[in-house]
Amino acid sequence: MMRVEPAAEKPADEGARGRFERIYQILRTRICLLDYEPGSRLREEDLADEFGVSRTPVRRVLVKLEAEGLLRSMHGVGTIVTDIDVSELAQVYELRVELAELVGKLSPAIIDEALVAQFRDIRARCDRLVAMRDPRLFSQINMEFFHLFTTLTTNEPLREISERLYYQTTRIWLKTAARLSSFDELLQNEFVIFQREVADITEAVEHGDLAAAGHVRRAHIAMSFSRIRRAAKPATIRTHLKTQYSED
Amino acid sequence: MMRVEPAAEKPADEGARGRFERIYQILRTRICLLDYEPGSRLREEDLADEFGVSRTPVRRVLVKLEAEGLLRSMHGVGTIVTDIDVSELAQVYELRVELAELVGKLSPAIIDEALVAQFRDIRARCDRLVAMRDPRLFSQINMEFFHLFTTLTTNEPLREISERLYYQTTRIWLKTAARLSSFDELLQNEFVIFQREVADITEAVEHGDLAAAGHVRRAHIAMSFSRIRRAAKPATIRTHLKTQYSED
DNA sequence: TAGGATTTGTGCGTATGTATT
DNA sequence: TAATACATACGCACAAATCCT
Numbered sequence: 001m002m003r004v005e006p007a008a009e010k011p012a013d014e015g016a017r018g019r020f021e022r023i024y025q026i027l028r029t030r031i032c033l034l035d036y037e038p039g040s041r042l043r044e045e046d047l048a049d050e051f052g053v054s055r056t057p058v059r060r061v062l063v064k065l066e067a068e069g070l071l072r073s074m075h076g077v078g079t080i081v082t083d084i085d086v087s088e089l090a091q092v093y094e095l096r097v098e099l100a101e102l103v104g105k106l107s108p109a110i111i112d113e114a115l116v117a118q119f120r121d122i123r124a125r126c127d128r129l130v131a132m133r134d135p136r137l138f139s140q141i142n143m144e145f146f147h148l149f150t151t152l153t154t155n156e157p158l159r160e161i162s163e164r165l166y167y168q169t170t171r172i173w174l175k176t177a178a179r180l181s182s183f184d185e186l187l188q189n190e191f192v193i194f195q196r197e198v199a200d201i202t203e204a205v206e207h208g209d210l211a212a213a214g215h216v217r218r219a220h221i222a223m224s225f226s227r228i229r230r231a232a233k234p235a236t237i238r239t240h241l242k243t244q245y246s247e248d
Numbered sequence: 249m250m251r252v253e254p255a256a257e258k259p260a261d262e263g264a265r266g267r268f269e270r271i272y273q274i275l276r277t278r279i280c281l282l283d284y285e286p287g288s289r290l291r292e293e294d295l296a297d298e299f300g301v302s303r304t305p306v307r308r309v310l311v312k313l314e315a316e317g318l319l320r321s322m323h324g325v326g327t328i329v330t331d332i333d334v335s336e337l338a339q340v341y342e343l344r345v346e347l348a349e350l351v352g353k354l355s356p357a358i359i360d361e362a363l364v365a366q367f368r369d370i371r372a373r374c375d376r377l378v379a380m381r382d383p384r385l386f387s388q389i390n391m392e393f394f395h396l397f398t399t400l401t402t403n404e405p406l407r408e409i410s411e412r413l414y415y416q417t418t419r420i421w422l423k424t425a426a427r428l429s430s431f432d433e434l435l436q437n438e439f440v441i442f443q444r445e446v447a448d449i450t451e452a453v454e455h456g457d458l459a460a461a462g463h464v465r466r467a468h469i470a471m472s473f474s475r476i477r478r479a480a481k482p483a484t485i486r487t488h489l490k491t492q493y494s495e496d
Numbered sequence: 497t498a499g500g501a502t503t504t505g506t507g508c509g510t511a512t513g514t515a516t517t
Numbered sequence: 518t519a520a521t522a523c524a525t526a527c528g529c530a531c532a533a534a535t536c537c538t
Contacts (some may be wrong), residue, residue: 053529076534302507324513
């Protein structure tokens with residue numbers, strides 16, 4: 001179909017649907033970049049003021065974000081950003097791992113030079129970024145790479161679902177990374193690992209091997225969760241790094 | 249303190265959230281049972297009158313249904329029930345097939361007697377139903393069986409997503425079945441096949457073999473789509489039933 | 497325990513966009 | 518082409534629910 005991106009840069013004229021999409025994207029990005037931390041409250045009126053509209057269109061967006069599990073509105077209380085515990089996170093990752101592999105198997109996209117160029121571009125920027133150690137900037141490229149990866153399949157529902165699950169988990173990754181910032185070597189490790197993932201997948205795409213790309217991605221998502229899990233455990237356990245997963 | 253239990257069955261008094269869920273379920277069921285046919289218009293005011301509320305809470309529900317792809321609201325035109333063409337349907341089925349298998353693999357539920365009893369109950373009712381040839385009633389049991397099948401996994405995101413995709417496609421199945429009602433033997437065939445699927449999966453569950461249940465389900469979903477596809481083709485092709493799937 | 501402050505939910509009139517005559 | 522009918526989108530005032538003092 002080759003649908004064009006809806007709202008790239010149209011701040012001047014936008015219909016109701018365009019405005020909805022714009023506000024939705026902005027809020028979702030803020031949630032996932034921890035501008036709104038899990039547990040924090042979003043006041044409808046504040047948002048309405050900020051975007052220069054009334055509460056009504058804002059509420060439309062909030063309903064959608066709630067349907068996606070990023071928010072939870074409660075009468076008389078407020079609209080709070082959701083947080084997810086490790087067991088929920090495990091389920092989402094368990095599924096993301098499988099979906100990543102499916103991206104490499106179902107309805108493969110045609111790989112042209114333009115697509116390969118996009119991968120190479122991100123790879124290059126990723127290499128440059130690795131020295132900066134900025135979790136937020138890193139998260140943005142991570143997000144960008146995710147979107148690029150999903151274009152490897154033309155199965156639209158698969159892309160939608162992968163996107164939804166990604167946005168549910170990526171902020172937890174960033175949250176963990178932020179806690180890790182005191183352990184510079186661990187954070188640096190995350191960056192290097194991601195850099196390698198991007199490199200590996202880029203090369204797989206260059207060879208036209210989507211299945212390989214899917215397998216690489218799958219492995220990295222699984223390992224990423226494994227590291228998050230380890231980082232989330234109390235320090236006493238983190239000391240002896242032997243695999244000791246008796247609980248659960 | 250004195251916190252009241254939220255809501256088990258309280259049609260008399262219900263909070264905002266309960267009312268939202270109630271209206272949402274009703275509308276979704278109507279869409280999937282073709283009470284609202286694809287392409288038909290839903291007037292917000294009519295719905296508001298029917299449920300005894302103003303348009304505002306109705307619009308909340310419509311936004312959610314639109315996010316799930318069951319509706320599409322257009323400014324100045326109306327809110328219409330979506331229809332999906334064969335290529336979109338193919339993508340959804342392609343994914344449903346994989347997810348069905350995952351239900352048998354990821355986070356398996358513990359199989360107790362109560363669960364097995366539920367499968368046996370549906371199986372018995374299905375056997376009784378097969379002689380009635382009522383597409384609508386059939387669709388309801390089909391839906392019920394789907395929900396029961398998803399309880400085989402405790403992976404909540406997987407259940408949610410399977411459910412969403414199911415509701416996107418089941419009405420298309422029913423639509424096709426309705427067109428088939430003139431071909432009694434074909435419709436009867438659908439019933440018998442489903443009866444067999446329920447029997448096979450029930451037996452797999454009785455043996456505690458969730459993987460087998462997943463594989464059976466996977467195969468049936470794939471074959472179901474194959475039949476829908478054939479039924480959707482012009483009659484000239486339907487005459488010679490040799491597998492002739494040259495296009496894509 | 498009670499009451500006020502705060503926030504989301506609801507109702508309804510109006511604005512805006514679309515299709516038809 | 519213009520006017521009219523009609524649907525959704527929006528804005529605002531008020532009701533209901535929760536929290537905190």
